[in-house]
Amino acid sequence: MFNCWGHASASRVKYGRHVVLDQNPRLAPWFEPDGWTWCLSNPQTRSLLCDVCDELIDWAGPGKYFHIGCDEAYSHATCERCRQADPVALFADHVNHLASHLRRRGRRAIMWGDALLEQGKWPAGFSATSSAEMPTHRAVDRLSRDIVIADWHYGVTQGEVPTLAHFRRLGFETLACPWNTAANIRTLSRAAQTSGSGLLMTTWHHLAQCIPLLAWTANCAWSADQAALRLAQCQGPLLRTATAACLRRLVPAEGRFERAGWNAFEQPPEAD
Structure with a gap:
């Protein structure tokens, strides 16, 4: 755009x-x-x-x-x-x-x-x-x-x-x-x-804030009753860790947190 x-x-x-x-x-x-x-x-x-x-x-x-x-x-x-x-x-x-x-x-x-x-x-x-x-x-x-x-x-x-x-x-x-x-x-x-x-x-917004909502949007788009997955399940350390792992495969981060697609000022606590 x-x-x-x-x-x-x-x-x-x-x-x-x-x-x-x-x-x-x-x-x-x-x-x-x-x-x-x-x-x-x-x-x-x-x-x-x-x-x-x-x-x-x-x-x-x-x-x-x-x-x-x-x-x-x-x-x-x-x-x-x-x-x-x-x-x-x-x-x-x-x-x-x-x-x-x-x-x-x-x-x-x-x-x-x-x-x-x-x-x-x-x-x-x-x-x-x-x-x-x-x-x-x-x-x-x-x-x-x-x-x-x-x-x-x-x-x-x-x-x-x-x-x-x-x-x-x-x-x-x-x-x-x-x-x-x-x-x-x-x-x-x-x-x-x-x-x-x-x-x-x-x-x-920053990617770190959007990832849970992207997962929730995908759920709402395909779920007939839009209740197969609660928003709470789209949040938390598990989702952030899985997302970071995916981004590392997509973007050569070379060990740098921000190059994996995250805002360095919003680094989740479970990150290395």
């Missing part, structure tokens, strides 16, 4: 090779004034994002999909040039251009769905960032149906997930996307099964 709309600031602060984006004022027009969102009216931005996607595809090797992000773009169309454009059309054209570019590379685009959901129209806990001031949900009719919608709702812990059916009625394939609580994972896994959607577990 590469964030091609919101979360643009990570391109400047996370990676040393991109520090020039923070220190070269000539590149400021690539971003909205607050730096959080890419400027979609700048053709250089579009060119850069396509180049980054190409580089990541070449690095990752064969595949069918590419996640373009596109969530939480709170400062969309706030620069002088973007304010002169239709913000909904600007967003839709940007996403369709990326999807078309990826299609030529043999990949289908995946995007987050929050910008396509209107605030106040969905139950509490659902991720919807389209608003009256910035009605990006109106772009949904303009988007290519080749795009897969990754429907993320980290605060939903029980009941139905009607947004999956909403997107599917509009002609999109969908992924239910939980995060970091057992109830959230269980609820969205069940919703994926009943709606015919895929399931995409998100891991916005």
Whole structure:
């Protein structure tokens, strides 16, 4: 995944090779004034994002999909040039251009769905960032149906997930996307099964925290009653030790704990 709309600031602060984006004022027009969102009216931005996607595809090797992000773009169309454009059309054209570019590379685009959901129209806990001031949900009719919608709702812990059916009625394939609580994972896994959607577990944390939840997600994905394995069985020294052993086979760690995929500041007590 590469964030091609919101979360643009990570391109400047996370990676040393991109520090020039923070220190070269000539590149400021690539971003909205607050730096959080890419400027979609700048053709250089579009060119850069396509180049980054190409580089990541070449690095990752064969595949069918590419996640373009596109969530939480709170400062969309706030620069002088973007304010002169239709913000909904600007967003839709940007996403369709990326999807078309990826299609030529043999990949289908995946995007987050929050910008396509209107605030106040969905139950509490659902991720919807389209608003009256910035009605990006109106772009949904303009988007290519080749795009897969990754429907993320980290605060939903029980009941139905009607947004999956909403997107599917509009002609999109969908992924239910939980995060970091057992109830959230269980609820969205069940919703994926009943709606015919895929399931995409998100891991916005260090590997050591995510491993138990990955095991729990796998259990929820294949277990008919989602009760064959309790979350407690996915935790503790046994799982961490087994995970470290697996990682050592996958990653040549040469005896270094952190090179096996762990965060050295969260070393479990049973580690050597």
